[in-house]
Amino acid sequence: MKTPREPDLELRGKLIRSLGSLREMLPGSFVERKRACGRPTCHCADGKRLHSQYQISVLMDGKPKALNIPAELAEKVREKIEMRRRFDAAAATICGVNLKRFLKEKKKGDRPV
Numbered sequence: 001m002k003t004p005r006e007p008d009l010e011l012r013g014k015l016i017r018s019l020g021s022l023r024e025m026l027p028g029s030f031v032e033r034k035r036a037c038g039r040p041t042c043h044c045a046d047g048k049r050l051h052s053q054y055q056i057s058v059l060m061d062g063k064p065k066a067l068n069i070p071a072e073l074a075e076k077v078r079e080k081i082e083m084r085r086r087f088d089a090a091a092a093t094i095c096g097v098n099l100k101r102f103l104k105e106k107k108k109g110d111r112p113v
């Protein structure tokens with residue numbers, strides 16, 4: 001006979017298997033700033049066509065840091081920071097499934113006094 005489907009366990013397994021693809025995740029948040037470089041002949045001197053400056057805003061040893069990212073790495077870094085968000089969301093879901101199962105088990109084990 002086929003064992004009944006357990007959607008929670010299927011979800012948990014799927015999430016666990018997806019975590020490997022998030023191994024390159026980075027902490028912090030991705031920041032894009034617009035700035036003028038100061039050269040009077042540059043296109044940014046009009047105050048509208050500004051340069052993009054990319055940064056990771058992150059805590060290092062408890063202190064907030066803004067780390068500059070070269071423009072060619074910006075998209076990769078943005079994805080890696082997004083991975084962290086997905087990792088945290090997966091962990092929260094897995095913990096939720098496990099807590100539900102724990103409470104169910106506990107109830108089963110409870111004996112009337």
Ligand SMILES: [Zn+2]
Pocket residue numbers: 036037038039042043044045051
């Ligand atoms: Zn400029």
